[in-house]
Amino acid sequence: xxxxxxxxxxxxxxxxxxxxxxxxxxxxxxxxxxxxxxxxxxxxxxxxxxxxxxxxxxxxxxxxxxxxxxxxxxxxxxxxxxxxxxxxxxxxxxxxxxxxxxxxxxxxxxxxxxxxxxxxxxxxxxxxxxxxxxxxxxxxxxxxxxx
Numbered sequence: 001x002x003x004x005x006x007x008x009x010x011x012x013x014x015x016x017x018x019x020x021x022x023x024x025x026x027x028x029x030x031x032x033x034x035x036x037x038x039x040x041x042x043x044x045x046x047x048x049x050x051x052x053x054x055x056x057x058x059x060x061x062x063x064x065x066x067x068x069x070x071x072x073x074x075x076x077x078x079x080x081x082x083x084x085x086x087x088x089x090x091x092x093x094x095x096x097x098x099x100x101x102x103x104x105x106x107x108x109x110x111x112x113x114x115x116x117x118x119x120x121x122x123x124x125x126x127x128x129x130x131x132x133x134x135x136x137x138x139x140x141x142x143x144x145x146x147x
Contacts, residue, residue: 005086008119009031012089013049013076018130020051020074025133027072030137036144038063041074048077057144069098070105070144074132077107079116088116091129095143104143106135 003011024041031038037056045048051074058068072126078093080101092107109115117124 005080005119006081007087009049009076009078012119012125016076016091017049019129019133020076023093023137024051024053024072024074027137027140030141031055033142033143034138035129036141044073048075048078048081055144065098067097067099070103070139071096071098083116085116088118089125090115090117091132093132095140104140106132 018108021041028038028041037060039054039056041051041053044052053072055070057066057070059066071094073094073096075092075094077089077090079088080105090107090109092105092110094105095103097103107115108131117128119125
């Protein structure tokens with residue numbers, strides 16, 4: 001059976017979803033240790049695959065969101081959505097403040113010709129994901145404290 005582009009992307013999601021949640025949970029644990037209230041990661045997938053969690057920086061856990069609160073989103077980025085090609089895939093974490101201010105993020109090899117790993121190249125996909133597992137989750141604490 002020949003796999004379509006969508007089938008291949010779904011296969012990447014199936015292979016990495018549990019590990020993505022582990023990366024987010026390690027970030028959550030570091031933020032909680034620093035005193036932040038962080039909601040559990042939740043699946044926000046629709047036409048793409050993404051998981052998000054809210055960090056309460058300025059608001060109370062039971063209150064409305066406030067400027068300064070932050071969403072941390074982990075996405076399986078598809079070349080089809082960003083460049084209109086079916087060439088590849090990458091992973092991305094975005095740290096965005098309520099209201100839209102971008103606080104930081106990571107997309108391996110972004111703005112280079114190597115940004116997209118071919119969907120058939122499992123080693124290249126794994127190399128990109130390993131960057132997230134090797135990163136220090138406490139760096140996001142430093143990012144938030146740096147305003």
